[in-house]
Amino acid sequence: xxxxxxxxxxxxxxxxLDVGTSLLNKTGSWRTSRPVYVDRLPPCNNACPAGENIxxxxxxxxxxxxxxxxxxxxxxxxxPSIMGRVCxxxxxxxxNRAMLDESxxxxxxxxxxxxxxxxxxxxxxVGKPTGKRVMVVGAGPGGLAAAYHLRxxxxxxxxxxxASKAGGMLRWGIPKYRLPREKLNxxxxxxxxxxxxxRLDTPVDDLKATMEEGGYDAAFLAVGAHTPKSLDIPISGxxxxxxxxxxxxxxxxxxxxxxxxxxxxxxxxxxxxxVARSAKRLTGFTPKVIVRRARxxxxxxxxxxxxxxxxxxxxxNLRTIKEIKGSTFVLEKMVPDDSGRPFPTGQFEEIEGDxxxxxxxxxxxxxxxxxxxxxxxxxxxxxxxxxxxxxxAGIFAGGDMVPSERTVTTAIGHGKKAARNIDAWLRxxxxxxxxxxxxxxxxxxxxxxYSDAPRTIRPTLEVIRRQSGFAEVIGDLNEENALFEARRCxxxxxxxxxxxxxxxxxxxxxxxxxxxxxxxxxxxYCKGCGMCATECPCGAIEVVPEEI
Amino acid sequence: xxxxxxxKQKVKFYQTGTFTVGNRLLEQDHRTVQATxxxxxxxxxxxxxxxxxxxxxxxxxxxxxxxRATNNQLxxxxxxGCLEVFTTPYPETAWSIPWIHSLFGNASAVASGIAAxxxxxxxxxxxxxxxxxxxxxxxxxFGCLSGTFDRNDDVLxxxxxxxxxxxxxxxxxxxxxAAARTATTQPVGDEPGNVFNTGKSVPLVAIAHQIPYVATxxxxxxxxxxxxxxxxxxxxxxxxxxIFVPCPxxxxxxxxxxxxxxxYAVECGMYPLIEGEYGEITAVTKIxxxxxxxxxxxxxxxxxxxxxxxxxxxxxxxxAIADRNIKRFDLVxxxxxxx
Numbered sequence: 102x103x104x105x106x107x108x109x110x111x112x113x114x115x116x117x118l119d120v121g122t123s124l125l126n127k128t129g130s131w132r133t134s135r136p137v138y139v140d141r142l143p144p145c146n147n148a149c150p151a152g153e154n155i156x157x158x159x160x161x162x163x164x165x166x167x168x169x170x171x172x173x174x175x176x177x178x179x180x181p182s183i184m185g186r187v188c189x190x191x192x193x194x195x196x197n198r199a200m201l202d203e204s205x206x207x208x209x210x211x212x213x214x215x216x217x218x219x220x221x222x223x224x225x226x227v228g229k230p231t232g233k234r235v236m237v238v239g240a241g242p243g244g245l246a247a248a249y250h251l252r253x254x255x256x257x258x259x260x261x262x263x264a265s266k267a268g269g270m271l272r273w274g275i276p277k278y279r280l281p282r283e284k285l286n287x288x289x290x291x292x293x294x295x296x297x298x299x300r301l302d303t304p305v306d307d308l309k310a311t312m313e314e315g316g317y318d319a320a321f322l323a324v325g326a327h328t329p330k331s332l333d334i335p336i337s338g339x340x341x342x343x344x345x346x347x348x349x350x351x352x353x354x355x356x357x358x359x360x361x362x363x364x365x366x367x368x369x370x371x372x373x374x375x376v377a378r379s380a381k382r383l384t385g386f387t388p389k390v391i392v393r394r395a396r397x398x399x400x401x402x403x404x405x406x407x408x409x410x411x412x413x414x415x416x417x418n419l420r421t422i423k424e425i426k427g428s429t430f431v432l433e434k435m436v437p438d439d440s441g442r443p444f445p446t447g448q449f450e451e452i453e454g455d456x457x458x459x460x461x462x463x464x465x466x467x468x469x470x471x472x473x474x475x476x477x478x479x480x481x482x483x484x485x486x487x488x489x490x491x492x493x494a495g496i497f498a499g500g501d502m503v504p505s506e507r508t509v510t511t512a513i514g515h516g517k518k519a520a521r522n523i524d525a526w527l528r529x530x531x532x533x534x535x536x537x538x539x540x541x542x543x544x545x546x547x548x549x550x551y552s553d554a555p556r557t558i559r560p561t562l563e564v565i566r567r568q569s570g571f572a573e574v575i576g577d578l579n580e581e582n583a584l585f586e587a588r589r590c591x592x593x594x595x596x597x598x599x600x601x602x603x604x605x606x607x608x609x610x611x612x613x614x615x616x617x618x619x620x621x622x623x624x625x626y627c628k629g630c631g632m633c634a635t636e637c638p639c640g641a642i643e644v645v646p647e648e649i
Numbered sequence: 650x651x652x653x654x655x656x657k658q659k660v661k662f663y664q665t666g667t668f669t670v671g672n673r674l675l676e677q678d679h680r681t682v683q684a685t686x687x688x689x690x691x692x693x694x695x696x697x698x699x700x701x702x703x704x705x706x707x708x709x710x711x712x713x714x715x716x717r718a719t720n721n722q723l724x725x726x727x728x729x730g731c732l733e734v735f736t737t738p739y740p741e742t743a744w745s746i747p748w749i750h751s752l753f754g755n756a757s758a759v760a761s762g763i764a765a766x767x768x769x770x771x772x773x774x775x776x777x778x779x780x781x782x783x784x785x786x787x788x789x790x791f792g793c794l795s796g797t798f799d800r801n802d803d804v805l806x807x808x809x810x811x812x813x814x815x816x817x818x819x820x821x822x823x824x825x826x827a828a829a830r831t832a833t834t835q836p837v838g839d840e841p842g843n844v845f846n847t848g849k850s851v852p853l854v855a856i857a858h859q860i861p862y863v864a865t866x867x868x869x870x871x872x873x874x875x876x877x878x879x880x881x882x883x884x885x886x887x888x889x890x891x892i893f894v895p896c897p898x899x900x901x902x903x904x905x906x907x908x909x910x911x912x913y914a915v916e917c918g919m920y921p922l923i924e925g926e927y928g929e930i931t932a933v934t935k936i937x938x939x940x941x942x943x944x945x946x947x948x949x950x951x952x953x954x955x956x957x958x959x960x961x962x963x964x965x966x967x968x969a970i971a972d973r974n975i976k977r978f979d980l981v982x983x984x985x986x987x988x
Contacts, residue, residue, distance in 0.1 A: 116739075123695030123736070123743035131700065163664060163674060549912065549938065552666040588664040588674065597664075600671025604683035604871060605908055607706040609694045613686050616673065626694035630701035630897075631905030638669060644905075 128608060132629035132647055136602075136622060139643045141545070141594025142538040145192035145207060150506070151178040151246075151514040155192055155207055156595050162210055162587035163597075168223055170587075171214045175225055178513055179249040179292060180242065182219055182284045185212020186575070187275055188510045189402050197593050200543045201551060206578075206586045209559050213583035219287040227295050228255030233527045236261065236317040238305050238469070241269020242509045243323035243500030245289065246516025247523075248297045251321075254524040258297045259315065263304035269325050270501075271509065273350045276375050277571040278382075308496070309472040319495045319523050322470075322483070323512065326463040326501040332367075334457075338427040345376045345460030352379050362455030364388040365430055367422055370400040373460035377414045380458070381568055389415045389452060391422055391432060398441050408574065412567050417452075419443055430454050465502040480504075488522035488532060489515060497523055541594035545640030550599070551591055596620075596641040602633035667872045681871050682713050689716040689745065696743035698735040701904025703894030703911065704809045707868045708732055708780070711807050711892060712746065714875040718882035719776045724763055725749070728756035728781025728790055731816040732809060754789035756781045757797040760804040768803075776882060780807040783824035784814040787851045794851075798858035798887045805881050805888045808851065811896040819899040823848045826919070827970065828963045829951045831899070836954035845966060852923065855889040859928035862886075867893040867922060869912035873934055877924065893920045901950025913945035918971035921978045933978045942968040 143156040153174060161170035174181045185208055196204035217223075233256045237244045240262035248258045266272055267289050271280060293299060305311050312320055329344040336342070341359060345368065351357050364380040366373050369392035380388040390409075392399055396418045399406060410416065419435040430452050435443035464481050475492040477484040482504050489497045499515025501507045525532035560576035567574055578586060596619050603611045603620055610627040611620050634642040665672055671684030682688050691712035698705040716723055724747045727733045733750055736743040751759040760779035767775050779797075781790060786808040797804055813831045814820040821831045827845040830836045834843040855863040861884045866874040874892065881888045895902060895910040902910055914920040915934075919942060922934035943964060946952035955963040975981055 118740040120740040120742070122745075123693060123697075123741040126695035126697065126741055128695055128697070550665045550668040552664065552668070590664070598671070598673050599665055599669035600681075600684040601669050604670025604681065605706065605868075607698065607702045607709075607907075608696070609690050609692075609709065613684075615686065623694065628700040628904075630907070631903075632701055632907055635905040636908050638665060 127625045128628050129610075129623075129625045132624075132627060133649065134629045134631065134644050134646050135624065135627065136629070136631060136633050136642050136644050138596065138619065138622075139594070139641060140538055140596075141541045141640060143541055143593040143595065144195035144197055145205075145593075147537075147540050148191040148195035149177075149514075150191065150508065150511040151184075152517060153177045153192075156590065156592055158214070159205070159207070159210065159587045159590040160592060160595070160597060162214065162584070163590065165584060167214055167217050168221075171218045171223060172225075174211065174214060177517060178510075179225075179246055180215070180288045180513065181211050182215025182288055183242075183271060183280060184510065184513075185209065185215050186280050186284070186573075187271070189508055191510075197541065197543045197546060198551075198589060198591055201548050201591075202553065205589045205591075206559070209578045210583050210587050213578050213580070215288070216284070216577065219284065225249075225253065225291065225295060227252045230257070231255040231527070233257065233318045234259070234316065235319045235321065235523060235527075236312060236315060237321045237323065238308070239269060239323040239325055239500070240264075240267035240289075240299050240301075241323055241325050241500060241512065242271055243325075243512035243516040243519075244269070244321065245292055245297075246513040247321045247323065247497075247499070247520045248516075249292045249295065250517050250520030251523065252292075252295045252297055254520065256524070256527065259317075260297060260299045261303050261305045261311070262299055262301050265302055267299050267301065269323075273327075273353055274346060274372065274375070275509075276349065276352060276379050278378070278567065278574050279375075281573050305469050307472055308469045318527055320497065321489075321516070321519050321523060322491075322496065322498040322502065323500040323516065324465060324467070324469070324502050325512075326465045326507070328464045328466050329459060330461045330464060332459065332461055334422050335424040338425065340425055340428060340455070340457055342457045342459065345372045345458050346463055348376055348458055349379065352383070357383055360384060360456060362386060363453060364456045364458060365422075365452070365454035366390045366458045366460055368392070368460035368462070369394055369416075369418075370460060370462060371402060371405055372462075374401045374405040374409045374414075376458050376460050378409050378412055379571075381412055381414055382571060385568075387413055387415055389417060389454065391420050391430075392416060392418045393421050393435060393443050395419055395437055395441065395443070398437075411564055413564075420450075421445070422457075423449065425457065428453050428455060430457075463501075467502065488526075489519035490522060490526070495526065538594065541640050546591060546593065547636060547638050547640075548591070550601070550638040592639045594640050597639060599638060601636050601638060602642060605632055605636050607632070670871055681875050682717050683710060683871055683875075688713050689721065691716055691744060691746050692736060693743050693745055695741065696736045697738060698731070699896075699898050699904070701897045701907045702731075702735075703868050703896060703907045704732055704782070704811055705735070706907070707809050707874075707892040707894040708807075710868065710871060710874055711780075711866075711878050711890070712778070714878040715776070715778060715805070715882050716746065718879045720774075722775045723747070723778060724775060725778045725780060726751050726756045726759040726763060728779070728785030729753035729816075730782035730785050730814075731811075732780065732782060734816055751779075753785050755793050756785060756790055757804065757806050758793040760806070761797050761800065761802040764803045776805070777803065778805050778807060780809065782815070783808060783810045783812060784816075784822045786810075787823045787849060791851075794889075795854075795858070798855060798860050798889070801860060801886045803885050803887070805878075805890065807878075808889070808891045809894045810891050811894050811899060813896070813899050815896050815899045824851070826967075828955055828967055830901075830954065831951070840963075841954045841960060842951070842963070852889065852891050852925070856925035856928060856930065858887070860887040860889065861926060862888040863890075863923075863925040865891045865893070865920070865922050867911045867915050867920060868895070869908045869915065870922070870934065873922060899951070901953070902948050906948055910945065910948050913940050913948065916940050917942045917945045918975040918980055919945060919967070921974045921980055923978055930978070933980055935982050936975070936980045939981065942971050 145155040158173035497519040500512035692709040828842040864877040924932040
């Protein structure tokens, strides 16, 4: 009688294998393509001239972590409270949510965060002292942004400002009804508290001399554009002619007694709109704005034109001022050609006015560069390389004095970029910006998952109150509305831990790593069906072919 | 300026609401079982279902939810079919629960027996589930199922409906929709695919048995599915849940589109999500973003022939079925409805 083996004793007839779990079966070998987690570039971030990581700070704000959200903004832009009032919001124009209902009100949330910071007096730490000294010319948005970032790197910074107060165009070009001065002052004071020295009433006449005298290692120039462009108009009689930019400055200084009667503004940019809206408040008469181009081709931003019209400002498009006789303005009608360029028609009309305000744009005053022959000036602006450096090593420039869109946000972006390049240059290195991810388009999202939610509309000051005072036109969001608005963000291209991939994997091939740590694929079991990528709401999973 | 309804945004708006599996902005109690790190994974990795299998997904969703609802005191009887075959090729099992393979047609009878045994043993804490595909439920196991309902045995029967016999090679079942191509309803002749006006709706048949709870669910709406399974486990007596589970192999669809197809099936009206108690339809899940039957059908090769010009009438007939469902079950939001 043969002895049965232990194996045969334990198992039923014809069975030879041990039973066990299916985990022994590594189904990952079936796969021909694999899902991978990616971070893509949200369109808002891509559009931001100041390079803010908008999706990231909205992510913090969604959970009510307002200080963390604010600190994320402050890594890129020191002026959230100002941005939330004066930025032209290219982020919202780019927002993918616009395809679903309406774009996220990024600007209003930024304003809320900036105001929270001022309310609770949140501060920013400065870097460890490097012993390097940098001078900044101009305390406008570009100059102050550069000074702020340079302080965070630990450099000593001195800002030279020719005017009696800091802020540049933020103060002298943007009226109070758009940017209340306590908000502007609050943002500037925070930068001063970081140890940035701002020398007011100190114009720099000769940059070379000032640099040598002060022993500065590098310089950032952001003198802006403050010299009005002029145009010769034959004038008979003694009608007052004022520069738009001068008028806005006088509005700030409350010295506008000369502005009386019917104001005629010449120009179609944002300055012209601001002048007309200020004139309406100061004179009570309806100002007339003479614009050479058609309405849709005006240089002013749409919402500025819209708000001006709401406040009853007459905009006369396709007109030029031919001559002024006493209080009579002779206008020539224009007609656009196919490309939209206006041409004179030889037809004239007359309007009456008491004051002419010229708002035809500004040039930069660049006399301080006369001792730097290697710095190129072309079309009235300074040439810089990709790192914002001029032709002279160690001298950087940005804002309105270099070729740009000439907006506050662009200037702030220049300041940041220049500060990073200056910091690298001072260490003898080259600043290498991080590689850009692929931009998220609407078709990469699965928008079924997002709740339907209309945009929160900010309260607007009633028109009748706007016509007589300089109170702020656009109101605040309260905390509840701001939170709601932040939560409308779809987090394009960046995982927001919705658990969809983890939940819907038929093979349980995803590990959840816990709050803040996202997820990981178990490639031992992932069969590569790609359902996770299809069902990821925000497009943060990509399926790539497996190397076979 | 328009005022926002404050209560609405406070309570209801959490970025993705309850549409995603989880949501870090929701209270813990309102998140799904599948969103938790410690879910039971009753149907674990390593099973041999095809890529993108809706049934594997639906089974884990349902059993994990039932496990949580019963404090892990659960026994399942499983009819023959895909689910049984791909989870338990000897000597491996993907199940981490007590699990019995019955015959093709008697899963509900076996479950009734288990329930009876537990009653005798006084184990009221242990609950019983029977599960199978549409073939084992609507055709072969139909008599046993009706008996379980008739006796009101304490069993939850879950049918994973993928609308044909997939395990044996995609043959027609009584749950196969009109016009669909299967191995036995070929897309040939004047009326290609499955014949119109045939088949049966077992959820409605179950409601007709006047049992305590009947529901239909879909893998695309996890919150809804888990809610229904949890509710079913809180009730004693015979209960029936049918889960819509797309089959990439049998339907000729992309494995990555499984959930999308389930969503479209519900949102075009072809697969209404309903609940019934004691013979009455008590609730429906409304359509969120309505799509057409064509949107749904064009993702699947089994309906490819309905897009040929000569078969245009078939697509119209399918749309008419969906429209009838929408009307019959009142599936579309109307003005004034709570959304």
